[in-house]
Amino acid sequence: MLLLLFISFTLLLIFFWKQNNYWKSRNVKQVTGTLFKFTFGSRSLPEYYKEIYDKHNESQIGIYLGRRPAIILKDLRDIQAVLAGDFQSFHSRGIILNEKETLADSILFIDDLPRWKILRQKLSPAFSSLRLKTMFEGIERSARDFVEFIENSGNDQGLEEMPFNAIYKYTTGSIGAAVFGVDVDQNTLDTPVLNITRKALEPTLKSIMTFFLAGTFPRLIKWLDMMNFDNYETSFIDAVKKVLENRRAGEKQYDFIDVCLELQNHEVLRDLVTGYEIVPTDELLAAQAFFFFVAGADTTANVMHFTLLELSSNPSVLKKLHAEIDEVFQDEKKSLNFEDMDKFKYLEMVVNETMRKYPPIGLLQRICTKETNLPSNNLRISKDTIAVVPVLALHRDERFYPKSDAFDPQRFAPENFNEINKFSFLPFGEGNRVCIGAKFARLQLRAGLAWLLRKYTLVPQDYKPVKFERSPFAVRDSKAKYRLINRTN
């Protein structure tokens, strides 16, 4: 590991000194040293992009990621082209995963277009409204288990230490419930498969560095033959195989495992247009399930965490939200159903405002696979150039969100929401590669927050993040704290 770090830092340094003039020679504003700053700095890459975005008024800024030219986009027309309009040229993220890995080769995040297409096609039904409605049972159960967990772990005032871990327990639990189904007498937050999953998800320095380096130094990664996910992967796949095995004998539960079994009714999955085929093996399906945790657990936990931090700092928003929650829960409701979720209108505005101010994924990127022009000024983009959509910077841009550092859910009131250009609000991305779990995540967020805030309120404080955690893509502040107290106290 140390050797790897040493080698990569040295290479970074060399690239840094061998300054590139690719952008300068094309008359594009150029900024160098971004990767150097990130590597030796203490902030997240989305923040460094925001710094560049705010400092320069040009609508395109050229940078370098390793030797590769990258361009930070500010004009919504260019962003629309990259995420949606010009899919031909921008269908890949340029994040190379190790082909030897079952997981890396099979997940929906991959770059291989025909492979991605068939996977996306076959997995989409897992997130249809009908499926979501049945999966909601698991999410809701998990939300109640979560509040019970907090009740049991705190003193009579509530939970004091590390709320982030508690929330993470809920988000992994509810994804687990939706993926594997629920047992009547099992706590959704504590199942054997979840234990393995949580271990596998613990971010190691190695996994973070790999993820980051892979996009920048693909050859280095291949050379070092690094794995993207650790050996826990095998135990996770084994665990899923067992669940599949048991379920083949048992009855339907309407969860993701059922979708898997349905897919396995076919020997091969075929794309009718391209003719591309894949075999729905246990491994392939387990890989999808695993990736749902990778993509969904930390992201939703961060949204809940930031929502609670902002609510602790905005008493009037909290008060209004409590009123809505009490109204939906009237008559001492014992459980929420799928239809109830639409009644949380204000909660939805609050959650959107949280994801605006703190987009869990603070940047999107696409690698150009076919030479093309950007629409705003016809700038030629050649193959292998990375297009960066600086989500955090866009979400804090005063052009789109006046007083952008203020937490104001009214921005998402129906009459104002219509004014927001969808390419300036990108918590889940946009276009063909938009987050497949967005609706699922929204249900999870609303259910968890509704149950929690029905029971608890927050001790007022003044939360002002100074900077976020050092991450190549995420916006996190998991050490920040707030205090929950019983509403009846």
Ligand code: HEM
């Ligand atoms: C608040 C929670 C979440 C956020 C903020 C989020 C955000 C994102 C973003 C920004 C992308 C990339 C979009 C792009 O490149 O244009 C993405 C992709 C993806 N997300 Fe999510 N996500 C969340 C929850 C989930 C959940 C719960 C699941 C699964 C159950 C999930 C599964 C995926 C998958 C599979 C992809 C890759 C899609 C593809 O390449 O076709 N996400 N997500």
Ligand SMILES: *[C@@H]1O[C@H](CO)[C@@H](O)[C@H](O)[C@H]1NC(C)=O
């Ligand atoms: C950018 O700023 C410079 C000086 O700060 C100004 O001359 C120029 O007109 C600005 N360009 C745009 C597109 O606003």
Ligand SMILES: *[C@@H]1O[C@H](CO)[C@@H](O)[C@H](O)[C@H]1NC(C)=O
């Ligand atoms: C999961 O792990 C925890 C400790 O790490 C343990 O207390 C618990 O019993 C485990 N649960 C299951 C179902 O294996």
Ligand SMILES: *[C@@H]1O[C@H](CO)[C@@H](O)[C@H](O)[C@H]1NC(C)=O
């Ligand atoms: C929240 O944002 C999503 C887009 O991500 C949108 O579909 C939804 O209508 C928004 N809700 C509100 C209340 O603004």
